[in-house]
């Protein structure tokens with residue numbers, strides 16, 4: 130899928146979109162004309178109580194994959210607006226920036242503002258997401274899907290700053306050719322009221338165990354988690370540090386790790402199988418399960434003779 134990769138790089142390379150989000154812009158108008166949106170409501174499970182506005186929980190782990198809620202949302206959007214295009218979800222960890230494309234909580238929907246049909250589709254969906262609920266709830270469907278923020282056509286809407294409405298998107302990528310959606314963890318796991326009729330509790334996701342290292346993988350939604358507190362301690366090891374090896378890395382060191390950990394068809398490229406093998410190794414060694422050869426994991430691999438210290 131060449132186009133998905135190209136589009137993805139455009140989104141992230143130009144835009145550590147999330148890093149600029151919480152402080153971005155002054156209140157402004159909607160990125161699309163205000164009309165009532167048809168949307169995806171026919172597919173929702175009925176619900177009484179619904180979610181509040183999702184908190185801002187930035188990406189901290191790197192685990193790019195199609196998560197259930199993102200894939201299901203994508204499928205409904207593509208079925209409803211077949212004239213538009215899926216621009217994908219995943220990135221490699223080696224791509225720069227902080228982005229939910231790296232932890233499996235984002236999706237890019239190709240809807241160019243200069244293409245009347247695609248713009249009409251984006252208008253329809255966005256107006257539906259922002260529409261009031263039966264009891265006057267703002268952004269009813271965005272809340273029920275666990276949407277954390279939307280970037281489109283020079284504008285950004287964040288659930289964590291919903292009272293400010295659409296703000297100017299201060300980003301080198303104006304998002305005029307696609308709509309970017311980032312989801313809460315519950316939304317990404319498909320556990321919100323849209324899908325099962327039960328409002329999801331906030332899931333604040335994984336917190337870094339050591340400063341500057343990726344956070345542990347988040348494999349299932351966990352409403353008992355609290356927001357990550359003060360910065361964690363720095364990692365201390367007796368071995369010298371080396372490059373972080375994770376999804377997208379390609380090197381002789383990756384090959385050595387693959388051979389030792391029994392990854393089939395070792396090829397020096399750190400893909401999903403290598404990530405799973407590293408995670409299993411971390412579990413055996415009681416290390417934070419980040420799926421990356423981080424500082425502590427490198428030290429363990431050096432001590433096991435897999436990598437040179």
Ligand SMILES: [Zn+2]
Pocket residue numbers: 140141230235236237308309310
């Ligand atoms: Zn994006």
